[in-house]
Amino acid sequence: MKLMPGVPPSPRSDHAAAVHAERYLLIFGGGSHATCFNDLHVLDLQSMEWSRPTQQGDIPTPRAGHAGITVGENWFIVGGGDNKSGVSETVVLNMSTLVWSVVTTVEGRVPVASEGLSVVVGSYNGEDILVSFGGYNGRYSNEINVLKPSHKSTLQSNMIETPVPDSVSAVPNATNATRDLDSEFEAGQDGKIREIVMDSPMKSKGEKSSDHVLASLRAEKEEIESSLNKEKLQSLQLKQDLADAETRNTDLYKELQSVRGQLAAEQSRCFKLEVELAELRQKLQTMETLQKELELLQRQKAASEEAASNAKQKQGSGGVWGWLAGSPPPQ
DSSP states (O other): OOOOBOOOOOSOBSOEEEEETTTEEEEEEEEETTEEEEEEEEEETTTTEEEOOOOEESOOOOBBSOEEEEETTEEEEEOOBOSSSBOOEEEEEETTTTEEEEEEEOOSSOGGGOBSOEEEEEEETTEEEEEEEOOBSSSBOOOEEEEOOOOSTTOOOOOOOSOOOGGGTTSOOOSSSSOOOSOEEEETTTEEEEEEOOOOTTOOHHHHHHHHHHHHHHHHHHHHHHHHHHHHHHHHHHHHHHHHHHHHHHHHHHHHHHHHHHHHHHHHHHHHHHHHHHHHHHHHHHHHHHHHHHHHHHHHHHHHHHHHHHHHHHHHHHHHHHHHHTOOOOO
């Protein structure tokens, strides 16, 4: 490995790291605030000195949030983004020659062009496979993507014709050496497993363009279906809320009817009380009239008694004066 003196990498996060030959620590990409990097730095773990090697080949675009995995001398970089969109190409670095190559390219917002995904290496039928999971590219994903590269010399893809064992039964068989985005199916409840095979160098530009358009349309279809599912969930929630509101309105109407019945009963009772009160007032007026008549009769009786008493007194007084005058009292 030929290195040129350099400086340590600038502060960053969301980069990828790998160890080569049990001695060299490689750091690629990452981001700091709104800036993404595509530089490569190497730390010699014996001398603990940083170097910045000269990169060759198809140097990747700046990215952060990507995932890296080593297979032999090859370091595969999958996904990532540049704060605007996800990175569409998967690249590989030969850590001995420091030559970059593009493994495959996808179109649209597919999970393999996402930030924050994870990738591991496995083996199928004696061939290495890369398995990625999750990521974020406008929406969070729980899909599994399987990349089947052949890192022997030319890095071209191989066909798989033998049956897939149960341990990797989620990986569909490839029928040609092109990227097969149709081979996806449900895994669990919502997760999808997608097989991605490297682009064949024998493809014409027209075929690649058609594949890119088809992949883009499928990605847009997935987004539309996801949006439609969200709208359906919101519609169901609104229907449930409407049903709950109607139930509450029914209960309130029943309660209102009950209150109206109680109010009508109270109004009837008040009317009866008003009638009884009117009768009592009439009786009271009659009693007052009788009281006045009684008082008048009592006064008349008292006046009659007083007149009779005065008449008797006058008669008695006339007899005494007549005797004094020499007149005999009446017989």
